[in-house]
Amino acid sequence: MSKPRSLSLAAYRVLSWGVPHPSVAATGPRPEGEVLWVHVNSEDRLRVVSDLCQRILAVRPGLSLLFTVPPDTDLAPWAEHAPSLIKLPAEQTGGARAFLDHWRPDIGLWVGGGLMPNVITRAEEKGIPLLLIEAETDTKVARGGRWLPDITRYTLDCFDQVLAPTEEAARAIRRLGIAFSKVTVSPPLRISPMPRPWPEDELIEINHALSGRPVWLAACVKDTEFISVLSAHRQAMKILPRLALVMNVADPAESSPLQRRLETMDLRCACWDDGQPIEDTTQVILSSEAEDLGLWHRVSSVTFMGSSLDRGAGGQDPLTSTALGSAVVHGPFVHLHRDSYERLGRAGAARAVRSATELGDAVVEMLAPDRCADMALAGWQVVTEGAPQSDQMVEMVQDMLDRRRAQDART
The missing domain is CATH 3.40.50.11720 (3-Deoxy-D-manno-octulosonic-acid transferase, N-terminal domain)
Structure with missing residues (x-):
């Protein structure tokens, strides 16, 4: 009343x-x-x-x-x-x-x-x-x-x-x-975040295909960041020869041109969207579907959040990646999600880089099992505190x- x-x-x-x-x-x-x-x-x-x-x-x-x-x-x-x-x-x-x-x-x-x-x-x-x-x-x-x-x-x-x-x-x-x-x-x-579940049989299949190899994900990567990410991957493979990169492009229209570019760079690629098999010699797994990020976050120990190396891009939301157990690395331009990145950074669950060289170094360092586990735990505490x-x-x-x-x- x-x-x-x-x-x-x-x-x-x-x-x-x-x-x-x-x-x-x-x-x-x-x-x-x-x-x-x-x-x-x-x-x-x-x-x-x-x-x-x-x-x-x-x-x-x-x-x-x-x-x-x-x-x-x-x-x-x-x-x-x-x-x-x-x-x-x-x-x-x-x-x-x-x-x-x-x-x-x-x-x-x-x-x-x-x-x-x-x-x-x-x-x-x-x-x-x-x-x-x-x-x-x-x-x-x-x-x-x-x-x-x-x-x-x-x-x-x-x-x-x-x-x-x-x-x-x-x-x-x-x-x-x-x-x-x-x-x-x-x-x-x-x-x-509440990530949707992923079919258990598909997770088992993809983990079997990767055969325990170290994996990192570059998510929502803009075309202006392709060279930086691929250069970082080449650099990291010098230390981790069996390293696999999942390259998720921000614009699906860029997938085919990127696949041709990978061939000219002599990087062995499997296009996930086309159903190409992941083999033991595959160095780059190419994906353009945003829906598949739930799978890739689960199998990748480290995720580079794309759309963040390019001035004015604004960054992508990092919390779903963190909730799925992936440590986060990102560029300096993340103003659209600044609060989330600052919280993750203070907790030691995310790392900022400014160049391809820094990205390659960060991937190698963060893929160390103890380092990756510490960052994943810190990230989980951040995403569950609310x-x-x-x-x-x-x-x-x-x-x-x-x-x-x-x-x-x-x-």
């Missing part, structure tokens, strides 16, 4: 009222079934939250996701991170009610700060359960409402549960007057959805 409306909130709504936002209902039809509304305040958290939502979808068949972002967001930089995004109506419009009436979310998950009193309080009045994670106390109020002293407290109090990232943040929220029982401390979400928080979030969202479903069944 919604709370009695405060005088501050009533005054705020009068001061922030404007022309109703006309485009909210035109962004698409509401999906059938349950809808989880997820609001992300900053681009750097979107990928983490998307990872959490995939976990929720795995245990909640039929659930639909509605991702929203602040109304003044420039969506261009967000395009790298997949889900369809909808801008919330601005505080100075009458669009909050129209937004909620159109989408009718079953529950709301708000991530971070940038709290918007109109849409949050309207949602609470409609009986929509709300969960705030990675809580901050900054509120994006309309210009006319900045003098109202308790609008932040009233907005925060609309959430059923408030998860603060630190004890200090939790104390600050409680000092505003939020009930102690509502506020708990929970570390920020981390991506905790699992408890993710599991907690999944359980909380499941519980809120179940209670909402039971409530709807009674009405």
